[in-house]
Amino acid sequence: MRRMTLLALIIGLTMGPGCARIAVKRGLRVEPVEAAQSVVKVVGQGYQLRGRRDGQVVRVQVAQVSYCQHNQTQRAKGFRVTERRAVGPGLAMEWIMGGVITLTGAGLITYNQLNPPQVAEGELAVSSTRTWLYSGAIVAAGLGLLTAAFFQQRSLGRSEVAIGMKTLRKQGRVRPCRAKKATGGRLRLTLDSGLQLETDVGPDGMASFALPADIEQRLKTDGRRATLEAMGDWRSQRRLSL
16 A cells, blocks of 8 residues: 555656646847848829918929838848746756655665565465566656657757748838929928918929918918928928928
């Protein structure tokens, strides 16, 4: 009965800490194999505006521009990276408990070998067999725990798996480029009060808005800011102080 209780206790201890917590972190790593290639791509057309107030008029200088985007491409090798680490004392406990249980089983085997049970002649074979079975089960439990700890320990650390060549692409911001004097177009000026004024761009690339007579009263009430834009081109929007 004592041997059965001891065996059950050892198996319970083995199964308890036998599953160490392993944290897994996955990611990607790239290794460039060539210099980055830069390409400037035209992605649209529009206007660039510069305006200022001059008395009762807002004068605007208008340039026709291309919108360009600076892109980069680069060939690189890709790697899938996995990092595994033990969390808490679970793995250390596996090593400790595995060693203790294995030594306990080995100690029982040695003790029984040196001190065979004193029983009647007819019962000796059965008692000896049970003793070896109990001791062997304890050793097996300890070795199983040590084996699990060994493989978990081996799995820790950083590993990389190649996933082939990749083309890395980086897109820059869209910016005005290749400016020239505008020869036409239509502009809108929107005051913070909601009043909207429109005018055409002249062949000299200039445009002007005639402000209402009560402009100062409007600005005092609603603020001195206004939005200037070329109609049909949202990128051209500018905020002006009047």
